[in-house]
Amino acid sequence: MLLIMQANLEDDDPALRHTLAWLQQLPGIRVQPHHIQGASQKLTELYLLGDTATLNAEELAALPAVERVVPISTEYRVLGRHSDPQRGTGFDYQGLRFDQDTLHLFAGLCAVDNRRNVEETMRALADHGQPCTRMGAYKPRTSPYSFQGHGRDCLPWVFELAGKHGIRVIAMEITHDRHIDEIDQALAESGQPTGVMLQIGTRNTQNFELLKAAGRQQRYPVLLKRGFGITLNESLNAAEYLASEGNSRVVFCLRGMKSEFGAPHRNLVDFALVPVVQRLTRMPVCIDPSHSVGGRERAPDGVLDLVHATAQGVVAGANMVLVDVHPRPAEALVDGPQALQLSELGRFLRDVEISRQAYLERRQLWKEES
């Protein structure tokens, strides 16, 4: 059972305190409050856990400061929709809105290599009016002998350059909870010039201790990749680990499944699940066409496979696109062969715009018909 409270309640609001005290006396029931800072209001939700079968919904709805009562399934308790279309989705971060109605592009380097490439990429994004990027500092690699990323050493200058070029959010993978502290420290020392969305990669989707650490902190939202060899349900439960620890600012990313059935693509593209994740949960949904397709092959129509895959995700309502670009793909230390060139960025953005427009028209069409 979930109690959605009236908006903008302070913690010491007498009505809220009264209701909490009443609930806490119920035998066999545990009350777990969740606070969500929305675009214009602060929301409080009270989760009633335990033996809820005996509770009377009408009685709960009559308690002070309760707006409505929503029966919830145990699955995806915080992030799930629970068949309530009124429940808000998403969050605000760095002046940007991330929800199931918005779309943001995070183009950037799979791995930070040198200052020149980072700066040229950020300048190109700024020239195209883009406030977000991706920059890998900590790289989980299949081989221990491959480049592992520059780690904390590159953070000061990556953050400084982001500030210089008006980049407001960097998606950055972490592979250890220590990396959160390193990011904290580098941002503090450089005067908070930008924001970070912590990325948890497909190899760590079920690294529960890492999920708990990223969930315990509230400073950074988290971009969680779907595990490449587990079910969707298992990956959504991994997202719920973040929320159950207190951080419900989570974006869920589809990045393809490890399967020979996707060949010659690197992974089997799974973007048909964009609307499914939106239906099951309140998370904004990201697609990563670069790691799904993993190459720059081109269809006979002249369009790159990875651009076609992007269009499929966006036309299905994706809310974020994570894509590798590189000023000199041949020099890239990780995943150069799948990177878009900076000279292709403008056309790529235009392509995304066309697909987005098609999605908005399709959505309208089905609203009118229903």
Ligand code: PEP
């Ligand atoms: C990445 O985005 O850099 C990455 C390693 O992706 P994934 O975790 O999906 O393989």
Ligand code: MN
């Ligand atoms: Mn990569």
